[in-house]
Amino acid sequence: MEHGEGGLRGGMRDGAPISLASLLLGTSFGVLAEPVMGTVAPVVMSAIVFAGSAQFGALAVLAAGGGAGAAIAAGVLLNMRYLPMGISIAASTHGGWLRRGLAAQPLIDAGWAMSYRGEGRYDVPYMWGVTVVNYPMWVGGTAIGVLAGDLIGDPERLGLDALFPAFFLGLLVGEATEGRRGWVAALLGATLALTLAPFTPPGVPIMTACLAALIALVPNGDDS
Amino acid sequence: MSSEWITILALCGTLVVTKGVGPAALGDRDLPPLFTRIIDLLAPAILAALIAVGTFTNADGDLVLDARAAGLAAAAAVYAVSRKSILLAVGAAAVTAALVRAIA
Numbered sequence: 001m002e003h004g005e006g007g008l009r010g011g012m013r014d015g016a017p018i019s020l021a022s023l024l025l026g027t028s029f030g031v032l033a034e035p036v037m038g039t040v041a042p043v044v045m046s047a048i049v050f051a052g053s054a055q056f057g058a059l060a061v062l063a064a065g066g067g068a069g070a071a072i073a074a075g076v077l078l079n080m081r082y083l084p085m086g087i088s089i090a091a092s093t094h095g096g097w098l099r100r101g102l103a104a105q106p107l108i109d110a111g112w113a114m115s116y117r118g119e120g121r122y123d124v125p126y127m128w129g130v131t132v133v134n135y136p137m138w139v140g141g142t143a144i145g146v147l148a149g150d151l152i153g154d155p156e157r158l159g160l161d162a163l164f165p166a167f168f169l170g171l172l173v174g175e176a177t178e179g180r181r182g183w184v185a186a187l188l189g190a191t192l193a194l195t196l197a198p199f200t201p202p203g204v205p206i207m208t209a210c211l212a213a214l215i216a217l218v219p220n221g222d223d224s
Numbered sequence: 225m226s227s228e229w230i231t232i233l234a235l236c237g238t239l240v241v242t243k244g245v246g247p248a249a250l251g252d253r254d255l256p257p258l259f260t261r262i263i264d265l266l267a268p269a270i271l272a273a274l275i276a277v278g279t280f281t282n283a284d285g286d287l288v289l290d291a292r293a294a295g296l297a298a299a300a301a302v303y304a305v306s307r308k309s310i311l312l313a314v315g316a317a318a319v320t321a322a323l324v325r326a327i328a
Contacts, residue, residue: 017311024318037228045228048236053274058231060283068227068234075235079242081270086246088263091255093247100251101244109274113267120260159321162295165278166317169296170310172271173303182268189269190276197277197285205285209273216261 011111011129018110018130019137021167026138028155029055030145036063039146046142050108050135052164054078057202077203084210085112092122106131113171181215188212291328295321 005013026046033042036059045055054075061071086104089112093100103124111130115123145152155161172186189209196205255263279292295317302313 020311021314041228041232045232045235049232049239051235051239054235054239058235062228062231068230071227071231072234072238075231076238076242079235079239082239082242083246084266085270086243087250088246088266090247090250091253093251097248097251101248104243104247105240107243109270113271116267118264120255120263157322157325159291159295159318159323159325162279162292162299162317162321163314165275165292165296166299166314167310168271168275168278169299170303170307170313172268172275174307174310181265185265186268186272190272193273194276194280194287197281198287200285202285205277206270206273209269210266212269212273213262213265216258216265 006117006123006126008125008129008132011115011123011126011131012133013129014114014126015111015130015133018167019134021163022134023137023141023144024160025052025163026141027145027148027152028158028160029059030142030147031149031152031155032056032063032145033059033142034146034149042146043139043143046139049075050138051075051079051082052138053203053206060202074202077201077207080203080207081210082107088112088120089122089124089127091120092124103128106135108134109168110134110171185212185215188215291321291324294324 029046029052030042033045033055037045049055057078058071058075061074085107089104089107090100093103095103106128108131111127111134112122114130115127117123145155152158189212192212193205193209196208200208275296279296280287280289282288282290298320299313299317302309302316306312
């Protein structure tokens with residue numbers, strides 16, 4: 001993706017098209033969550049958790065009759081990738097510890113991947129910009145899904161569960177794989193995740209896939 | 225308090241810590257070059273894993289091949305023509321997955 005403009009405004013502009021996907025995904029979360037959690041809780045969850053995979057993961061546990069402990073465990077594991085992602089942007093945040101910790105709160109997968117500027121640096125205001133436009137669409141979409149679930153029906157029938165892999169593929173081909181090592185890391189990460197998925201709780205495969213980035217430690221003369 | 229509200233509050237609190245602890249603890253010190261090269265590869269690794277798990281596993285984590293794979297293939301076809309057409313690719317993926325489900 002071209003980055004004509006950095007900073008908050010650039011992130012808002014580049015994040016706007018994505019926010020349509022956020023709206024649809026938020027809607028499908030609302031549709032699926034309403035029978036399990038009622039009308040208010042799903043919207044509050046989108047507003048204060050604001051993490052799609054963890055919300056879907058925790059919802060799946062609650063829908064299957066699991067308790068809060070199991071739902072929290074699933075959500076926390078699905079969110080564990082934000083630990084290395086947070087560490088990765090640390091050097092791009094400024095100020096005291098509280099300010100830096102707060103600067104990381106708008107961290108989402110898309111904004112994080114899009115705000116990378118190479119050399120270990122992230123455009124953190126740009127990342128905020130992506131979140132600023134996506135947040136209302138995610139929360140608003142959830143509200144639409146909760147209220148209009150009967151009209152919308154089964155989100156899977158509309159193919160909405162195919163949205164987010166397609167979207168992340170766009171980030172992968174557009175941003176994240178400049179150079180051969182990027183593709184090797186991607187293949188290795190996907191392989192690790194799929195190998196672990198049948199045997200580990202949700203979230204562990206994604207977290208473990210981070211280890212694929214350690215191929216950077218392998219010396220390679222013709223590194224692209 | 226019911227289990228959904230406990231879940232919501234716990235996930236909110238843990239996520240704030242998970243996101244914030246790295247920047248809060250590490251600060252804006254300069255990174256060693258090796259760390260920078262690892263960060264370079266973190267996004268491809270995480271994105272590819274999200275794609276793979278989101279497409280080829282079901283809710284139980286079992287490996288499956290279903291309409292989502294057709295959707296991903298449609299998206300890949302769009303990106304092969306134009307890498308920047310994210311919205312078009314995402315739309316193609318949803319429509320393809322929906323069509324495959326309608327036929328199957």
